[in-house]
Amino acid sequence: MADKKVCRDCGKEIKWPPFVPGQRSFPLNPDGTPHRCHSASPEKPKDETTVIGEFKSINKFNQIGIETRKGIYTVSVSPELLAREKENFGTNAGIQVTVTMIKDVATDIKWAGPGPQPSTPTAKEILEKNIKDAAPPAQPKQETCTSPAVAAPEQKAEGPKKDEWGIEFDRFKAHLSSVKRDGIPELLQYLIDKTDFFVAPSSTKYHDAREGGLLHHSLRVYDNLVELSKIYAVDIPEESRILISLLHDVCKTNFYRLEKKQLPRKNEKGDLVYDDFGRKIWEETLVWTIDDQFPCGHGEKSVIIVQRFIRLTDEEIMGIRWHMMAYDDVKNSYAGNLAITNASDKYRLIPLVHMADLAASFLEMREQAMREIAGGA
Numbered sequence: 603m604a605d606k607k608v609c610r611d612c613g614k615e616i617k618w619p620p621f622v623p624g625q626r627s628f629p630l631n632p633d634g635t636p637h638r639c640h641s642a643s644p645e646k647p648k649d650e651t652t653v654i655g656e657f658k659s660i661n662k663f664n665q666i667g668i669e670t671r672k673g674i675y676t677v678s679v680s681p682e683l684l685a686r687e688k689e690n691f692g693t694n695a696g697i698q699v700t701v702t703m704i705k706d707v708a709t710d711i712k713w714a715g716p717g718p719q720p721s722t723p724t725a726k727e728i729l730e731k732n733i734k735d736a737a738p739p740a741q742p743k744q745e746t747c748t749s750p751a752v753a754a755p756e757q758k759a760e761g762p763k764k765d766e767w768g769i770e771f772d773r774f775k776a777h778l779s780s781v782k783r784d785g786i787p788e789l790l791q792y793l794i795d796k797t798d799f800f801v802a803p804s805s806t807k808y809h810d811a812r813e814g815g816l817l818h819h820s821l822r823v824y825d826n827l828v829e830l831s832k833i834y835a836v837d838i839p840e841e842s843r844i845l846i847s848l849l850h851d852v853c854k855t856n857f858y859r860l861e862k863k864q865l866p867r868k869n870e871k872g873d874l875v876y877d878d879f880g881r882k883i884w885e886e887t888l889v890w891t892i893d894d895q896f897p898c899g900h901g902e903k904s905v906i907i908v909q910r911f912i913r914l915t916d917e918e919i920m921g922i923r924w925h926m927m928a929y930d931d932v933k934n935s936y937a938g939n940l941a942i943t944n945a946s947d948k949y950r951l952i953p954l955v956h957m958a959d960l961a962a963s964f965l966e967m968r969e970q971a972m973r974e975i976a977g978g979a
Contacts, residue, residue, distance in 0.1 A: 901922055
């Protein structure tokens with residue numbers, strides 16, 4: 603006589619055949635046919651799981667990021683769900699979601715509420731948000747720091763800090779606006795409204811790897827080029843100096859993004875910190891990573907972007923295109939190495955631009971020279 607039971611997965615009545623030593627038994631339906639539940643109910647497949655968290659973004663591989671208390675899940679999206687939710691994926695960043703997955707592929711998503719419909723944030727809006735997140739509560743008779751380069755949890759005792767970012771932003775606009783060439787206003791507006799140029803870092807972890815770093819680096823290249831022009835017998839028109847210096851790294855706009863990674867803790871000196879048992883202490887850290895939205899090279903990419911708005915001279919094109927000189931990947935090819943050498947022979951400003959860029963990346967200018975530049979700016 604078969605022993606009647608209920609399937610723990612689908613809840614249907616099943617029965618087990620009489621036990622026979624040495625043979626494996628399988629459950630049967632009441633009519634004697636094999637029970638093919640496969641340990642899953644029709645309503646909930648075996649591999650179905652759910653994740654509840656905050657929707658972050660969707661990448662070019664049709665994978666969505668979901669942030670939970672345990673970290674960020676990256677989940678592929680089924681074609682059906684992608685077709686249904688494609689518009690929502692682009693506008694609902696920050697919304698709480700419940701995602702149904704089968705074998706790590708999202709098959710359904712439920713939004714906690716209607717998502718925002720954001721427009722592309724301007725540099726000023728990005729900056730204001732960063733200031734709001736980083737700045738301390740307002741204190742009487744103190745001026746809140748508005749520079750992403752110097753934002754800190756507290757104000758120094760000697761008084762409010764300078765708005766270094768604001769000074770550099772105004773200086774950049776003044777220099778670029780002084781160039782009397784068709785398309786300059788449109789180029790400046792493009793950098794403010796359509797890119798993160800004024801709040802982007804200049805690298806992921808090397809020189810000026812911080813918010814506002816790209817703006818700071820570009821101005822330092824200009825200052826260095828001014829000084830180098832005095833030392834070497836190379837005449838560079840002021841308009842060309844401005845355009846080459848300030849726009850040589852436009853290729854780095856919409857290029858970097860912050861990403862959370864598990865990294866070992868380090869102290870202020872950069873040394874690893876260990877726990878009482880001599881083990882590394884791992885913690886979630888925000889780091890800059892590369893997410894190039896227009897992968898079209900480096901110097902040549904800057905030339906392409908700038909020439910959508912203004913006409914550059916041959917000398918300006920060469921200064922921007924080859925400012926990396928031997929650090930440019932193209933130098934590894936025979937034709938590319940020849941091109942760099944020939945360009946440097948014909949346009950003597952290229953080595954100066956390269957030196958100005960290197961100095962801005964690795965060296966500090968003497969205070970006296972900085973005061974002279976500030977006085978003439």
